[in-house]
Amino acid sequence: MLTLEVMPPLMFGGLVLFLLIGFPVAFSLAAVGLFFGFLSIELGFFTTAYLGNLPLRTFGILSNELLLSVPFFTLMGAILERCGLAEDLLEGTGQLFGKIPGGLAYAVIIVGAVLGAITGTVAASVIAMGMISLPIMMRYGYDMRIATGVIAASGTITQVIPPSLVLIVLGSQLDRSVGDMYAGAIGPSVLQVLLFLGFIAIVSIVAPHKVPPLPDEALGPRGWPLYWRVLKGMVPSVVLIFTVLGTIFMGLATPTEAGAMGVVGAILLAIINRRFTWPLLRQAMGSTMRITAMVIFILIGATVFSLVFQGVDGGRWLEHLLSHLPGGQTGFLIFVNIFIFFLAFFLDFFEIAFIIVPLLAPAATALGVDLVWFGVLLCVNMQTSFMHPPFGFALFYLRGIAPKTVRTSDIYWGALPWVGLQLILVLVVILWPQSVTYFLQPGTGVDPASVRIEAPPPPPDSGEEGPVFR
Template sequence: MSVEIMPPLMFAGLVVFLLMGFPVAFSLCAVGLGFGLFFIELGFFTPAYLGNLPPRVFGILSNDLLLAIPFFTLMGAILERCGLAEELLESTAQLFGKIPGGLAFAVVLVGALLGAVTGTVAASVLAMGVIALPIMLRYGYDQRLATGVVAASGTITQLIPPSLVLIVLSDQLGRSVGDMYAGAIGPALLQILLFLAFVAGVAIVAPHRVPALPPEALMARGWPLYLRVLRGMVPPLLLLFLVLGTILMGLATPTEAGAMGTAGAVALAILNGRFSWKLLREAMGNAMRITAMVIYILIGATVFSLVFQGVDGSHWVEGLLANLPGGQIGFLLFVNAFIFVLGFFLDFFEIAFIVVPLLAPVATKLDIDLVWFGVLLCINLQSSFMTPPFGFALFYIRSIAPKFVSTQAIYRGAIPWICLQLLLVAIVMIWPEAVTFLIQGGTGVDPASVTIDVPPPAPPSDDDAMPIFR
């Protein structure tokens, strides 16, 4: 049997396991170990080759960068329960409530700010949905637009720093988290502007779908209202500076910034009078579950990739993608279409750990800047939370929406926002300076013109275990 057919056969085996509904982490381990033993029997490599696996697993468990994930998750879980969203949304809704679409404007802005300090889509969508969705429906908002704007405002969390997706992508692509965060700021602001522009367009064309709040529901304009808005926004902005500012200025690593953010979240919970040991236990349990899921998937992906590279799988993928028609543009179009389709069935952790390590060497060979490439993938991965049948943001909305809101309305309401996310992908491909201006001092260097001298990874030898993270 020829070694050339081993990589596609192994990849097809993984697809079969996933389609059968087995957990991703265990599917990766089963396919990797099963094919590894099969390849040993065929003589493609010796049993000593699998001795590279323990150092890889130990490298995952001792990776300092991955410590940022439990810290940011714990910070988000605490903020989700401390009443921050209620104060923010209520004051901002009062500020914009007198104009058509005002509630939707408030949801987008507060969702972005809440996503910046919580870092998790679930926290943002559930908090915004519980607070804002009943009010929007009560005052006559169209069901599809109301559910869509709540779900979409939560998915901004995927892109806006400090995002867990960017941490994972920086680890898999071997690039600085600070550069990833700096590169994502421009696209995140563009995403917010696109969402606000869409709401404004609906308010102009069909104001009956996004009516203004009635006068009896509005507070009087003046300094009391403005001070209330400031009181709601200043604490999370200070926390955002504590986390993101220290990373971008090089004063703290992502792990250290996450630890400071967690301490700041506890302080905010105490100031809001919401802190309790029960809250802390629930938040720690949530952080533990998410972190364990990430580590298990990463270990499974490591088992799979070790055996996959042992039969020259990385060269197979490189040959398959590097020779696509259209060069860099053809590769980027194919990858974004492929990632978008995968988002219907897999979540972003699974895509980042399984697919991105296979794409990075090809992108490097095509002289594509990996920071720009990572941010582009992050924008695309937003849609995985909005696309049926496994869009988690849609599940969250369904779990909290009133019974008279149909599932069909929720799914149809997501379509315009998915299109806006894909529009941002196109904008960043056409205008790369949206990512690079903060990293490269505004020089507008096209990522396609940046050459990164990183040799493609080679399969590990028996004497020299290949490093886990490239």
């Protein structure tokens, strides 16, 4: 006879089984949730009226104004991706740094950060920079593992640097404002760019033959014409992104309104650069529609699953399990980061955000961990999902556009140092919470004292073991 106590682990195990078999995530979530929902009604754990909340929750998702910012920011990025912005930025910046060892790698990282703030998609950044810079790096003698690694890693900056779609989704799941999430992510995104640049600087000193400078014949005219070319390609884009983020930070616009303004700015930039066409707009809108539909379907499936999971006291079961790990906050943070790191081998960041994060939030709150800091920490961790050999999507994108002479093993081995750098950033965020809190307004976000690594007080002796079920 099934009891209420065994239902949460059975639901979780059933979901894992469906995902391992390979069923689509959105439908796996909904199927598991509905199956255990009807089973719970038959067993008397809750009534049919409880499942009557499902249409209301689904309507709440579809009418959520915050989630409307997802298609706006996606459309903004899709327009800028298709109007040749990456080519202009990378070509000019590559010429600017080309005379020094590692110059092309520096250019890829810097342009990757700018494109990440503009396009918001890893695929766009990796494919654009791979098609432009990889042939040049191969032609002038770059080590293949360094070349492929820096291209794939620079594309993943997109996940952390505002206005990241991941931060919007995490903010909605953790019930925190997107402005706070963006402000908290500024420090880690800057630190990540500095870590990547520092790694290339070390390689250029220790093994300069792996990152040679461009020869003189490959360099164009220097001086103010080159500087003007770089500024002309970068300044309008940077102004657009600072305008979008600035209106959010100053409270002048909601994320949805700022996203709509960003779309208008992207169209104006494309018109100014004489790249705007109606087919370009249709392609961008089609890409936006597919991404938005995927996000909404996953979110609806996650809502079905979470409603039933909470109905069988799954929240209490998981909170009890996580809040009683050895070491208090330390044990919780270690477990969560290792869990997310390995889960990212198999699940996309949207799936992790919709399935796992709502289950972790109550335990984090119970342990006194501020959810803005926690969300940024998870965002930094989840970006490693794009660099995991052999399943990282950034590696797949790069493999798809790389010449056949580039070995897959070089792409995989080249990714490992950058995964290590991303994990170093996870440690920095844990040990130095001010990297997240510094840009937050007073009274919001994280109080550094709230993320002290210390054990929670022992629970009162209630005479019971385990979670208290209804």
